[in-house]
Amino acid sequence: MTVGVAKHRDLGLTDAEYERICELIEREPNDVELAMFSLLWSEHCAYKHSRKLLRRLPTEGERVLMGPGENAGAVDIGAGYAVAFKVESHNHPSAVEPFQGAATGVGGILRDVFALGARPIAVLDSLRFGELDSERSRYLLDGAVRGIGHYGNSIGVPTVGGEIYFEPSYEQNCLVNAMCVGLARSDRMIRSAAAGVGNAVVLMGASTGRDGIGGASVLASAELDEGDEAKRPSVQIGDPFEESKLLECCLELLERGLLVSLQDLGAAGLTSSAAEMASGGGVGIDIDVARVPLREADMEAFEIMISESQERMLAVVEPANVAAVEAICEKWQTGSAAIGVLTDSGRIRVLREGEEAGDIPVAALVDGCPLYDLEPGPPRGWIYGNRRSLEPGVAGGELLLSLLASANVASKRWAFEQYDSIVGSRTVRRPESADAAVLKLPEAGNAIAVAIDGNGRRVACDPRRGTIEAVLECAQNLACVGAAPLGLTNCLNFGNPEKPGPAWQLDEAVSGLAEACSALGVPVVGGNVSLYNEGPEGPIYPTPVVGMVGDLPDPARSAGSSFLRQGDAIAIAGPFAPSLAGAELTKLRGELDAGLPAVEIEAVAAACEAVRDAVREGRVASAHDVSDGGLACAIAESAIGGGLGCRVDLDPLIELRGCSGETALFGEGPGGFLLSGAAAELERLAALTEVAVIGVVGGKAIEIEAGEQSLSAPLAEAKAAWGSLADRAEPA
Amino acid sequence: MIWGVIQFPGSCDERDALHACSLTGEARLIWHEERSLDGIDAVVVPGGFSYGDYLRAGAIARFSPAIESVAEFAARGGPVLGICNGFQVLCESRLLPGALLLNQNLRFVCRQVELLDGDERLSIPVKHGEGRYWAPGEVLDEIEAAGQVAYRYAPGDNPNGSARDIAGVANEAGNVLGLMPHPEHAVDPLTGSTDGLKVFERVAGALV
Numbered sequence: 036m037t038v039g040v041a042k043h044r045d046l047g048l049t050d051a052e053y054e055r056i057c058e059l060i061e062r063e064p065n066d067v068e069l070a071m072f073s074l075l076w077s078e079h080c081a082y083k084h085s086r087k088l089l090r091r092l093p094t095e096g097e098r099v100l101m102g103p104g105e106n107a108g109a110v111d112i113g114a115g116y117a118v119a120f121k122v123e124s125h126n127h128p129s130a131v132e133p134f135q136g137a138a139t140g141v142g143g144i145l146r147d148v149f150a151l152g153a154r155p156i157a158v159l160d161s162l163r164f165g166e167l168d169s170e171r172s173r174y175l176l177d178g179a180v181r182g183i184g185h186y187g188n189s190i191g192v193p194t195v196g197g198e199i200y201f202e203p204s205y206e207q208n209c210l211v212n213a214m215c216v217g218l219a220r221s222d223r224m225i226r227s228a229a230a231g232v233g234n235a236v237v238l239m240g241a242s243t244g245r246d247g248i249g250g251a252s253v254l255a256s257a258e259l260d261e262g263d264e265a266k267r268p269s270v271q272i273g274d275p276f277e278e279s280k281l282l283e284c285c286l287e288l289l290e291r292g293l294l295v296s297l298q299d300l301g302a303a304g305l306t307s308s309a310a311e312m313a314s315g316g317g318v319g320i321d322i323d324v325a326r327v328p329l330r331e332a333d334m335e336a337f338e339i340m341i342s343e344s345q346e347r348m349l350a351v352v353e354p355a356n357v358a359a360v361e362a363i364c365e366k367w368q369t370g371s372a373a374i375g376v377l378t379d380s381g382r383i384r385v386l387r388e389g390e391e392a393g394d395i396p397v398a399a400l401v402d403g404c405p406l407y408d409l410e411p412g413p414p415r416g417w418i419y420g421n422r423r424s425l426e427p428g429v430a431g432g433e434l435l436l437s438l439l440a441s442a443n444v445a446s447k448r449w450a451f452e453q454y455d456s457i458v459g460s461r462t463v464r465r466p467e468s469a470d471a472a473v474l475k476l477p478e479a480g481n482a483i484a485v486a487i488d489g490n491g492r493r494v495a496c497d498p499r500r501g502t503i504e505a506v507l508e509c510a511q512n513l514a515c516v517g518a519a520p521l522g523l524t525n526c527l528n529f530g531n532p533e534k535p536g537p538a539w540q541l542d543e544a545v546s547g548l549a550e551a552c553s554a555l556g557v558p559v560v561g562g563n564v565s566l567y568n569e570g571p572e573g574p575i576y577p578t579p580v581v582g583m584v585g586d587l588p589d590p591a592r593s594a595g596s597s598f599l600r601q602g603d604a605i606a607i608a609g610p611f612a613p614s615l616a617g618a619e620l621t622k623l624r625g626e627l628d629a630g631l632p633a634v635e636i637e638a639v640a641a642a643c644e645a646v647r648d649a650v651r652e653g654r655v656a657s658a659h660d661v662s663d664g665g666l667a668c669a670i671a672e673s674a675i676g677g678g679l680g681c682r683v684d685l686d687p688l689i690e691l692r693g694c695s696g697e698t699a700l701f702g703e704g705p706g707g708f709l710l711s712g713a714a715a716e717l718e719r720l721a722a723l724t725e726v727a728v729i730g731v732v733g734g735k736a737i738e739i740e741a742g743e744q745s746l747s748a749p750l751a752e753a754k755a756a757w758g759s760l761a762d763r764a765e766p767a
Numbered sequence: 768m769i770w771g772v773i774q775f776p777g778s779c780d781e782r783d784a785l786h787a788c789s790l791t792g793e794a795r796l797i798w799h800e801e802r803s804l805d806g807i808d809a810v811v812v813p814g815g816f817s818y819g820d821y822l823r824a825g826a827i828a829r830f831s832p833a834i835e836s837v838a839e840f841a842a843r844g845g846p847v848l849g850i851c852n853g854f855q856v857l858c859e860s861r862l863l864p865g866a867l868l869l870n871q872n873l874r875f876v877c878r879q880v881e882l883l884d885g886d887e888r889l890s891i892p893v894k895h896g897e898g899r900y901w902a903p904g905e906v907l908d909e910i911e912a913a914g915q916v917a918y919r920y921a922p923g924d925n926p927n928g929s930a931r932d933i934a935g936v937a938n939e940a941g942n943v944l945g946l947m948p949h950p951e952h953a954v955d956p957l958t959g960s961t962d963g964l965k966v967f968e969r970v971a972g973a974l975v
Binding site: 191 | 776777778779780782783786814815816818819820821874875876877878892894896949951952954955957958959
């Protein structure tokens, strides 16, 4: 075995991949080239186990302005404006160092959005941890929440929504997915493809150090195991002030028309940015690493090329404009250095003071990586085990309080109050006041709604149906505030794709995602894949997280999720067929098993439209999607939020579905909307979807009759149970 | 009535403040390196993280050219409103008494709170990590006696452990006002409330 062979293995390349590199460049790569290949051919950058599957997703739509392949997706919101958005994972860095991991996750997704020329206007986060009784989980939760707040609050972009789930499978490998939404004038958006041989390549922002070297390959493309401490140097360090200046600087440069193209530096740093820009434009790039401003002396050429130092952007600039670009960078006190030039060679050449340190065809780097077919094999039954945390005898009001207090159902106020949710003056619906955040866009004269969803436990029960449910829940959340989906972004968080079980989960989930998006007519405009999410005990729950942006014509016509008026009727609308399969109650009882009931996507889509239109027309007072903890918890949440009790009888639902009282109360499944308003208005929905009036708003208690079951809980006690997360979330 | 809103690198709420000011007059941004406040009738030092606030909130902004001019402007009796980071900057500049410490629970907090302005209640949001108002006991006694406590958190609504529920204070002359809550985020019923306008009107009213 040669020295070179051992080295490529250390960098995560297989022997076959190494041989392919030698074929493509017709010699053995030197150290600089090998480092560049190892990163761009990593799972994180090359999507080598997922790219073939992702071809199943529908990506086209009338309103799509930019789709997958750009820094972020973008949809037309009207009046000459576009909304850009994307979700991305920062799981492995967060599992190693949660504060910086989460902070730089936010920083990275912000850059993806302003790389398009869009001003970031909102962040949402989807987080997964082990159970709260674990000290490690509380540490990771605390660090991640602080990190998100630190970055988002400091840079002045509101964190308007998100979700947090606690499940044992995330104990070692937490998930931190961040989504950013930005607003741009459609005619000012910019692409990343480099153009114009002879144009200058300008590196802007922070200086380059050794932080984050190999982050993408070391962390994101392998399983976590014991000894993660040694990986800590691979975690990037965030500086939101640096990014704030860089953001304003980039937007001013674009406003003045000084840039030809723009790309952020993320995983694999300069290597990946330069390669992607060159590949997109069909050009070559010469980079002189001696011109890169460094924060540490004596960095090797390969280190400069793969450093993942944060808060950096790469721009292509016409030579005549370089001085003007530098002047604006100086105004914003952010760095700039012309480090290279576009060539017609089709190659990336790395130079150091004129001497060649590396020379690779762009196509070999970007498109040369082999794509793998998965070898899926469905696991036999439920592989994740069960833990009982609820005694079998608990019933009635006590059971409702237990569910409201369970970490997955309980209010996440403890977390979201640590985020600035209002900066920018757009936030019409704040966290937990509605099922989706609503942001007004005075520039375009309308509003958007944004939501992010993904219940990994249900996907673990049935990857295809669970993923369909995730898409439907997101669409339902938008419908509840009166919005219609414009586009979807997703982050696919899965285990090791080289193992049959996770491979099968991924394969099924992508099929489910494609099926749901096609049926709803929602294009997938971008996303991210995070594989190898495993700990010593096995893979995480397969966790596709979907984020949607919806169109809302009038920000004054959106609905909240809380009961508003004493005396209003309460109705359950939609094809909601509750089942205890995969439900929160089933988890607490330690009775989880594989399998979920079938989903009728079209019926749910029709219900979404009916609810959306009713909300837009002001015909309902509140709308809340039925999800974790079932209908009883949805009712309790609407009651607690409004400070109003209610009396409900679920017999119409029990009769319609032929289910037990307990299933009607705590069963879960897609397609359920809990509405309140005038009875006549709610009944009018029957022409469009199934509706049953089940109760009335009023009183100081939540009282629900459900066949053989009957429960009652004082509103104050329900509120205390639902608000109990804060005491349990604080780290030791 | 022309408002000037100071913009530092790291400011977050300057555009929101600009919009709020524009509801009660004309408004323009003033870059942190500018020294001239010519033509400006009232100044807002907005919220955010001026220069990153890595040392101590407001500690660096205090030395900026624009704040030096604001100090002269205030000394001539010009009305100045400091919001959140702006309040921190004005305290660091000694234009206002006291200091803002880390919140009692050491966490950032963003929520709608009720403020008391005499008998009047205002609904205005807070969002800060270093908002716990503190001053030595005798200074607190003095500013209370002199009527310099401009706003208090309503009982039970103190989000950060501020001494005596103090949310905002004025200088002795009454032309410089600082508060942690964000009145610029309470000027539109759609985004929460319009009570913040009363704070801007109060500052505009200080103009003689």
